[in-house]
Structures are given as C-alpha cells and as structure tokens.
Amino acid sequence: MIIDEKKGKEIIAKRVAKELSDGQLVNLGIGLPTKVANYIPKGINVTFQSENGMVGMGKACESGKEDANITNAGGQYVNILPQGAFFDSAMSFGLIRGGHVDATVLGALQVDEEGNLANWNIPGKFIPGMGGAMDLVVGAKKVIIAMLHTAKGKPKILKKCNLPFTAKKVVDLIVTELGVIEVTDKGLVLKEINKNITIDEIKAVTEAELIISENLKYMEG
Amino acid sequence: MMKLEKYLNSRGEEMNKLVCIDDLKNLIKDGMTIMIGGFLGFGTPEKLIDLLIQMNIKDLIIIGNDTSFIDKGIGRLIVNNQVKKVIVSHIGTNPETGKLMNEGKLEVELSPQGTLIERIRAGGFGLGGVLTPTGVGTLVEEGKEKINISDKEYILELPLKADLALIRGSIVDKFGNTFYKGITKNFNPIIAMAANTVIVEAQDLVEVGEIEPEVVMTPGVLVDYIIEGGE
Known part of the structure; x- marks a missing residue:
C-alpha cells in the first residue's frame, strides 16, 4: 500500500499530537514536527x-503582521501567547538540558533498535550541523521521532544507525505513517499499525527487528 | 570624528561611547575573533556587518549561533570570503558555508547550540569550562576530556572568548544599557560578557534614564561603543 508523502505527514502529525498531555512544555523541531501543533486535542x-x-x-503569523522580534527556530514569523516569555539562548538551553521540557518531537535520518538517533550529518554529502538537536534529545524527558517510515523506499528504522549519532539511546517513541513503535530494553515494539497495511508489509520496510505488541492496535488518526 | 555625547566614568574621565560607525575602523583588524549576536540573522547588527564588508577585513574567526543565510548577517561575511573559521551550531541555511568547507577554504567547528552558548557564558563568567551530557557518544566528544560524576558521563567543554562582540539592541541608552525585544536576545547578552571590546548597534537610541534599571538586560558598563542602527 502506498501512502503519499503529504497524507503520510498529516497522519504522523495527528498521531504525535495525541502523545502530548495537558500542562506539558513541548519543543517541536523544524519541518514535519511543527505541524503537530495543528492537531492538539481539545481540552489539552x-x-x-x-x-x-x-x-x-x-x-x-498572518501575512502582513510579521514582527522580526517574534520568529520560531526556523526563522518563520509566529505569534506569542499572552502567557508567553522571551529569554536568551543560555536560558533556553537551560530549560532544555535541565529537564524542564517534557517532550521533544524531532525528525530523523535514521533510528535504530537501541534508540540511537542520527539526524544531523551525512558525511561527504550534507552536514547542516546539530543546531539544538543534541541538547534536546539529551535533555527532554520524552523524545518522540516523527518521520516518514522510509526515504526513497529505503528503511530508516535500522538495526544499527550507520550515520553519525545525534545521541545514543535517547529515543522513546517512533511515529511514522505506518505505525507507532516504542523503544524498549528488549527492542522495538510495534504498538499500533496503520489499518490499511499488514504486519508483513510494515516489516518489509523496517530493517530493525519489530516485536509485535500483544495489544497491537490500529493507529489512531 | 564626531563624538555626539560625553559621559563621565567613575573617575570623572570623559567617556565617548556613542560614535559614528567610521570611528570604529581603527578597532577592527584582520584575523580578529569576533562574536556576533543573532539567530538566523534575527538580532544581528547588520550595520556592523556592513562595516566589516566595507573594510573587507580578512581571516576572521567568527563565533555565533549559525551562519544565517547568504544575504543576511554572518552569512554575508561567509559569502564575501572574509572568514577563516566559524564556530557555530548550524550551517544548513547557508549553502555557501558547506561549499567553502568542502573546498577547504573555511574551517567549521560545529558545537551543539546549548553547549556553544555555555562555552561563551563560561568565557564571560570566568569559568574554566562546562560539563555537559550533550554530545556524549557522538563525534562531538572526539578529542575532549570526559568526566564521570555520580555515574553519569559529561564532556568537558572549554570556554570561548573573543576580541570583539558585535551586538544588536532593540532599545539602547547613551550609556549602553541595552534592552532586547522578543527573540532578538538570543546570543547578544551572553557574548557581551565574553569579549574584550563590546560594540552595540542600537535600533532605538534613547537618553540615559529612559530605560528603567530593572529591565536593563545588558548593563551599559559592559558596552564600549554604541552606534545608531535604525530598523
């Protein structure tokens, strides 16, 4: 079964949003993770x-109301809520590294069975830099990876990452358009699956071993 | 040379902080290490960048959050081949940085964002370094000392200092007291602590006393020179 990229990203953003709970402080990465904000359930x-x-x-920010003093970490114009606050980068990363951020949602190039993450460096090809990602995954209480299941048909969930790590053993949950996978001491546990695919189909595009949860459910969305 | 305002320091000597941008030319030299405020160019003193480009000084070591875009902030210095080395957390928005790096024309030291700002803070706050868990088990730890504290591994990251800090204030009084609006604070108040000479580009220049002492974010005592920046 083929899910187009746009639809896939929507499925992922909607599902990640359900992981967040009332009162949390959350950091969303640039790109797909940013879309999670559009799907926060009512009452949360x-x-x-x-x-x-x-x-x-x-x-x-609405077009025409842009303020160069209020942008997100991707440089896009945004708004700040009345209860919001601004601060310098030391404070910002104190919040992150100090464990004050409940959850971070980031994209990935690769994730593996141990919860290792690679998302900042493709040697010889593209080295954008780690930005704040290394601090976020080390400091946030919960690390959620939001990404398409494959890249150009190739698995991104591997037995072992072969790109430089962003951090070791930090990923808690992987949400793709095909399923929801929890990183545990025993390995990767498939907890939810897209109702339009079979277990064999998701296994076929996942290099890592998938342990099928006894309580496997269809993915909410 | 035009000195617009005069202030007395604690010893009763005249202080001339507010200067014309051309007055700064004597201060800025090839090969300097310069910290520049801003995050993707937001909160960067663009008129001071203009000056560096106009002077075409070379072989700079630039320390900042990122290399911005090709037409903005630090990015413009990269494009103009004035930089020997950058110490930043991200270069992905400026393709020229990666290109020059691959050609061997620019040295790039990538430091995680939270580590980078703490290294600068350590430099400015008189600390011998910082211990951070960020980067353990990655390329970032290569060549660095690791220290185990209470069964957790930390990397010892060393302080950064600079010859010059170029900062951009939203509201600045003529003594240099500085207030930053919104997200433009980012690296600015931290780099103001870590450089021998601090130059502030003021978006809005006001008289001394117009900024309440309680809301001053960078005390004017840290500021050596002020230029009028405008929007």
Whole structure:
C-alpha cells in the first residue's frame, strides 16, 4: 500500500499530537514536527518552547503582521501567547538540558533498535550541523521521532544507525505513517499499525527487528 | 570624528561611547575573533556587518549561533570570503558555508547550540569550562576530556572568548544599557560578557534614564561603543 508523502505527514502529525498531555512544555523541531501543533486535542493545553528564546509560542503569523522580534527556530514569523516569555539562548538551553521540557518531537535520518538517533550529518554529502538537536534529545524527558517510515523506499528504522549519532539511546517513541513503535530494553515494539497495511508489509520496510505488541492496535488518526 | 555625547566614568574621565560607525575602523583588524549576536540573522547588527564588508577585513574567526543565510548577517561575511573559521551550531541555511568547507577554504567547528552558548557564558563568567551530557557518544566528544560524576558521563567543554562582540539592541541608552525585544536576545547578552571590546548597534537610541534599571538586560558598563542602527 502506498501512502503519499503529504497524507503520510498529516497522519504522523495527528498521531504525535495525541502523545502530548495537558500542562506539558513541548519543543517541536523544524519541518514535519511543527505541524503537530495543528492537531492538539481539545481540552489539552500544551506550551510550546522555541529554542531561539521563547515559551508560549503561538501559531504562524498572518501575512502582513510579521514582527522580526517574534520568529520560531526556523526563522518563520509566529505569534506569542499572552502567557508567553522571551529569554536568551543560555536560558533556553537551560530549560532544555535541565529537564524542564517534557517532550521533544524531532525528525530523523535514521533510528535504530537501541534508540540511537542520527539526524544531523551525512558525511561527504550534507552536514547542516546539530543546531539544538543534541541538547534536546539529551535533555527532554520524552523524545518522540516523527518521520516518514522510509526515504526513497529505503528503511530508516535500522538495526544499527550507520550515520553519525545525534545521541545514543535517547529515543522513546517512533511515529511514522505506518505505525507507532516504542523503544524498549528488549527492542522495538510495534504498538499500533496503520489499518490499511499488514504486519508483513510494515516489516518489509523496517530493517530493525519489530516485536509485535500483544495489544497491537490500529493507529489512531 | 564626531563624538555626539560625553559621559563621565567613575573617575570623572570623559567617556565617548556613542560614535559614528567610521570611528570604529581603527578597532577592527584582520584575523580578529569576533562574536556576533543573532539567530538566523534575527538580532544581528547588520550595520556592523556592513562595516566589516566595507573594510573587507580578512581571516576572521567568527563565533555565533549559525551562519544565517547568504544575504543576511554572518552569512554575508561567509559569502564575501572574509572568514577563516566559524564556530557555530548550524550551517544548513547557508549553502555557501558547506561549499567553502568542502573546498577547504573555511574551517567549521560545529558545537551543539546549548553547549556553544555555555562555552561563551563560561568565557564571560570566568569559568574554566562546562560539563555537559550533550554530545556524549557522538563525534562531538572526539578529542575532549570526559568526566564521570555520580555515574553519569559529561564532556568537558572549554570556554570561548573573543576580541570583539558585535551586538544588536532593540532599545539602547547613551550609556549602553541595552534592552532586547522578543527573540532578538538570543546570543547578544551572553557574548557581551565574553569579549574584550563590546560594540552595540542600537535600533532605538534613547537618553540615559529612559530605560528603567530593572529591565536593563545588558548593563551599559559592559558596552564600549554604541552606534545608531535604525530598523
């Protein structure tokens, strides 16, 4: 079964949003993770942190109302909520490294069976730098990877990452358009599966061993 | 040379902080290590960048959050081939940085963002380094000392200092007291602590006393020179 990229990203963002709970301080990475903010369930109040120095980040700014003093970590114009606050980078990363951020949602190039993460460096090809990612995954209480299950048909969930690590043993949960996978001491446990695919189909595009949960459910979305 | 305002320091000597941008030319030299405020160019003193480009000084070591975009902030110095080395956390938004790096024309030291700002903070706050768990088990730890504290591994990251800090304030009084709006604070108040000479580009320049002492974010005593920046 083929899920187009746009639809896939929507499925992922909606599902990740359900992982967040009331009162949490959450950091969303650039790109797909940013979309999670659009799907926070009603009644759940989450405060978003932006590593360029803000908590209480609101939605993208309306055209014509852009303020160069209020952008997200991707440089896009956003709003700040009335209860928000601004601060410098030392404070921003104090919040992150100090364990004050409840959850971070990031994209990945590769994740492996031990919860190792690679998302900043493709040697010889593309080295954007780690930015705040290394601090986020070390410091946030829960690390959620939001990514398409494969890249150009190739698995991204591997037995062992072969790209430089962002950090070792930090990933808690992997959400793709095909399923929800928890990283445990025993390995990767498939907890939810997209209702349009079979277990064999998800295994075929996952290099890592998948332990099928006894309580396997269809993915919410 | 135009000195617009005069202030007395504690010894009763005249202080001339507010200067015309051209007055700064004597201060800025090839090969300097310069910290520049900003995050993807937001909160970067663009007029001071203009000056560096106009002077075409070379072989700079630039320390900042990122190399911005090709037409903005630190990115413009990269494109103009004025930089020998950058110490930043991210270069992905400026393709020229990666290109020059691959050609061997630019040295790039990548430091995790939270580590980078703490290294600068350590430099400015008189600390011998910082111990951080960030980067343990990655390329970042290569060549660095690791220290185990209470069964957890930390990397010893060393302080950074600079000859010059170029900062951009939203509201600055003529003594140099500085207030930053919104996310423009980022690296600015930290680098103001870590350089021998601190130059502030003021978006809004006001009289002394117009900024309440309680809301001053960078005390004017740290500031050596002020230029008028505008929007």
